[in-house]
Structure formats: C-alpha cells, structure tokens
Amino acid sequence: MLNAGDVVLAKIQFTDTFEIKTRPALVLFEEFGNVVVAGITSNLKMDGIALTTSDGAVKDSVIKLNYIFTISNAMVSKVLFRLSPEKKRAVFEELTKRLGSLNA
Numbered sequence: 260m261l262n263a264g265d266v267v268l269a270k271i272q273f274t275d276t277f278e279i280k281t282r283p284a285l286v287l288f289e290e291f292g293n294v295v296v297a298g299i300t301s302n303l304k305m306d307g308i309a310l311t312t313s314d315g316a317v318k319d320s321v322i323k324l325n326y327i328f329t330i331s332n333a334m335v336s337k338v339l340f341r342l343s344p345e346k347k348r349a350v351f352e353e354l355t356k357r358l359g360s361l362n363a
Contacts, residue, residue, distance in 0.1 A: 261289040261335065264342040264350075266315065269296065270334040283339060284330075285322050285350070294335060297350075298326035308349055315340030324353055 261267065265286040272279045284296035299310060299320050307321040317339075342350070 261286045261294055261332070261338070262341070263288050264347045266299065266310075266339045266342065267294075267296070268336040268339055269294075269330055270336070271298065271328075271330065281336065283316075283320070285342070287327065287354075289332065292332045293329050294332055295327065295329050298323045298328070308346070308353060310346070314343065314346055322350060324350070324357060 263286055266283055267286055268281060269284050270279050271282045271284065283299040285299060287295045287297060289295070299316075299322055300307075301318055301320045303319060303321060305321045305323055306325065307323045310316045310320040310322055312319060
C-alpha cells in the first residue's frame with residue numbers, strides 16, 4: 260500500500276512519446292490499484308516544489324505539480340523515501356492554490 264507523500268521509482272510513459280522510462284514520482288494518492296503521482300525532475304529550471312538531498316532525494320530535484328498522471332500500482336518498483344510533514348504541507352498548499360478556481 261502506497262501513501263501520500265511517498266517518493267517512488269516508477270515506470271512512466273511520457274505524453275510526447277511512446278517511450279517508457281523509470282523515473283521518480285511523488286504519490287498523491289492510491290486507490291484500487293491506480294496511483295496518482297506528480298512527476299519529479301532533476302532539471303532545476305522547471306517550476307515546482309524543490310526537493311533536496313536533505314529531503315532524501317538522490318540529487319536536488321523539483322516536484323512538477325503541472326505533471327500529474329495516473330499509473331498502475333504494478334508500475335511502481337519501490338518506495339525511495341517519504342516526504343517530511345513540512346514538505347507534504349508545501350505540496351498540499353501549492354495544489355490547493357492551483358485548484359482554487361474550481362471553488363468559484
């Protein structure tokens with residue numbers, strides 16, 4: 260069972276190609292074998308939530324909240340680490356801000 264805030268290693272299919280690569284991703288929630296995740300990149304020029312080696316990342320990275328998708332639980336290889344409560348709060352606040360227009 261995966262939990263919100265888990266950073267996992269997963270097989271990801273990119274939207275602009277049929278290629279599947281193994282990449283880190285942040286679990287937002289898991290339900291019925293489907294896992295909703297946000298992509299993580301080591302490209303520090305990308306917009307998102309900073310993820311540092313002190314957070315547990317292999318190298319400084321960015322959680323891309325504009326890159327959210329659903330994968331099968333079977334696509335997850337392993338849990339790498341879990342976000343701290345503070346970092347989970349930052350992700351929650353940013354998602355809430357971005358989804359705020361749904362509340363209008």
